[in-house]
Amino acid sequence: MSKICEICGRKPHAGNQISHSAKKSTRWWHPNIQKVRVKLPDGRVKRMKICTRCLKAGKVQKAVS
Template sequence: MARICSVTGKRPSRGSIIHRKGQSKKSGGIGTHVTAITKRWFKPNLQKIKVRLPSGQVKRILVCVKVIKAGKIQKA
């Protein structure tokens, strides 16, 4: 099963972690320098919950927490 929200279509996105070293100029140093850039995935907070569909059928689907908090779906 793919990590995609059934309601919003939210999916994992690519990003990076930037490692910095040194003291900032504001703190009296010579500035921070980038020492490494590591690629990573930002994953949506998906939960598997039972949902009552408009037809009355109960189905288990993956939805992101943003949808649950907003009340866009009706739990079974």
């Protein structure tokens, strides 16, 4: 599953994991992506991949089951 938010475009980014001895290895941070049924402005319902930050901010309206 692609880890990109369809609303804000957040995606994984890389950085360094630093051990106690200061050795560095690459690691990834992934956004918390959820599959959500969303009600679009025209009234249709669509399943989208949205990060929890967008859900909490109310940028989309969840469809009632």
